[in-house]
Amino acid sequence: MNRFLDFRSLHGSSALTGQELACLREMAQSLRQAAASGRGPKPLRGKNVALLSETDGEGARAVERAAGDAGAQVARIRPSTAGLADGAAAPETARL
Numbered sequence: 001m002n003r004f005l006d007f008r009s010l011h012g013s014s015a016l017t018g019q020e021l022a023c024l025r026e027m028a029q030s031l032r033q034a035a036a037s038g039r040g041p042k043p044l045r046g047k048n049v050a051l052l053s054e055t056d057g058e059g060a061r062a063v064e065r066a067a068g069d070a071g072a073q074v075a076r077i078r079p080s081t082a083g084l085a086d087g088a089a090a091p092e093t094a095r096l
Contacts, residue, residue, distance in 0.1 A: 035069060042071030051076045052084070 016024065034040040049072040053060035060076070067074045077084075 045071030047072045049074045
C-alpha cells in the first residue's frame with residue numbers, strides 16, 4: 001500500500017494533497033490494468049457479501065460487480081422481500 005494513502009476518512013478529493021491524488025490515480029490505474037489482465041488482487045476471496053437493494057439499478061450492479069471482482073460471493077437481498085421494508089431491522093441484518 002502506498003504510504004500516502006493511509007485509510008483516513010476523506011470527504012472528497014479536496015482533502016487530498018496533489019501528491020496524494022497522483023498516488024491514488026496511479027494505484028487506480030495499476031489495479032485497472034491488473035484486473036484487465038486477469039491477475040487483479042482478490043482481497044474478498046472466501047468472503048460473503050449481502051447487498052441490500054430494492055432495485056436492480058446501476059449502483060447496485062456496480063457494487064455487486066466490484067465485490068465479485070474482488071473475490072466475494074455476493075447475494076442480493078431485497079429488503080421488502082426479507083421483511084426489512086421499514087428499515088428497522090437493517091442494522092441487525094447487516095451484522096449477520
